[in-house]
Amino acid sequence: QKEVEQNSGPLSVPEGAIASLNCTYSDRGSQSFFWYRQYSGKSPELIMSIYSNGDKEDGRFTAQLNKASQYVSLLIRDSQPSDSATYLCAVRENNQGGKLIFGQGTELSVKP
Amino acid sequence: DGGITQSPKYLFRKEGQNVTLSCEQNLNHDAMYWYRQDPGQGLRLIYYSQIVNDFQKGDIAEGYSVSREKKESFPLTVTSAQKNPTAFYLCASTLLSGSNTGELFFGEGSRLTVL
Numbered sequence: 496q497k498e499v500e501q502n503s504g505p506l507s508v509p510e511g512a513i514a515s516l517n518c519t520y521s522d523r524g525s526q527s528f529f530w531y532r533q534y535s536g537k538s539p540e541l542i543m544s545i546y547s548n549g550d551k552e553d554g555r556f557t558a559q560l561n562k563a564s565q566y567v568s569l570l571i572r573d574s575q576p577s578d579s580a581t582y583l584c585a586v587r588e589n590n591q592g593g594k595l596i597f598g599q600g601t602e603l604s605v606k607p
Numbered sequence: 608d609g610g611i612t613q614s615p616k617y618l619f620r621k622e623g624q625n626v627t628l629s630c631e632q633n634l635n636h637d638a639m640y641w642y643r644q645d646p647g648q649g650l651r652l653i654y655y656s657q658i659v660n661d662f663q664k665g666d667i668a669e670g671y672s673v674s675r676e677k678k679e680s681f682p683l684t685v686t687s688a689q690k691n692p693t694a695f696y697l698c699a700s701t702l703l704s705g706s707n708t709g710e711l712f713f714g715e716g717s718r719l720t721v722l
Contacts, residue, residue: 503647527709538697538713539650583649587709594640594665595711599649 497522499586501598509606514571516601518584521565527587528560528567533600534580543569574605609634613698613714620685620692620721628683628717630698637703639681640711643667644695653696656681657703685719693721 498521508514516530527546531539545551545558545567557570567586571578581600587593611632620626630639638657642650652665656675670689675681681700685692695718699711 499649529710538716541710541712544710585711593709594652594655595709597642597650599647 497586497588497596499584499596499598501584501601503599504602505604506601507604507606508574510574510576512574514574514578514603514605516569516571516582516584516603518567518569518598519565520567520584520586520596522586522589522596523562523565524589525586526589527593528558529585529587529595530556530558530569531583531585532580533583539583571603574603576605576607579603579605611698611700611712611714613696613717616715616717618717618719620719622721623687625684625686626719628685628696628698628719630681630683630714631679632700633679634700634712635678636700636712637678638701639675640699640701641665641671641673641681641683642697642699644697650697653683692719694719
């Protein structure tokens with residue numbers, strides 16, 4: 496069974512700090528990785544996708560991928576209370592069809 | 608506006624009843640998916656479809672059924688055989704080719720409660 500693991504949290508950071516969210520995955524052949532943000536009671540929304548080793552930056556968000564270590568992370572700089580949500584890591588299976596496998600999510604709380 | 612529309616947003620069901628959740632997309636996406644989310648949990652795949660008139664079971668298909676008669680539509684029926692159907696149901700879609708392959712876009716979800 497292919498797995499995606501995240502710390503469930505909650506992760507609490509003060510406003511303005513860097514929040515670091517981590518994810519490991521078991522399918523060594525996976526090529527596509529995604530971070531979704533989910534506010535309480537709402538559906539997930541895509542915030543970052545990454546396909547190559549290294550860093551990918553988009554505004555205050557940076558995704559980091561290390562395929563050798565089977566590790567993907569999301570950094571949120573200058574965290575704001577509005578960033579408080581559950582962050583879901585998703586990994587696309589490396590086969591025909593390529594379903595997304597989701598981690599259980601990390602709850603982030605940004606304190607003013 | 609392009610997007611994914613799920614209905615109803617809230618649904619109450621008595622035990623023993625079948626219910627059908629609607630999912631429609633106008634994004635011209637190839638593949639459509641149904642996920643279930645329980646409180647404090649990640650998303651678990653129920654069924655998915657990559658092409659009209661074809662679909663595959665996900666990890667928790669027992670007690671559910673789907674159809675894909677049109678590219679835009681992928682309804683999910685929660686049958687009486689599903690023992691614990693109370694959950695948040697999410698429909699999603701994606702392209703299967705192109706630069707953003709695999710990026711799932713979600714509807715707003717349907718919250719089903721069994722009374």
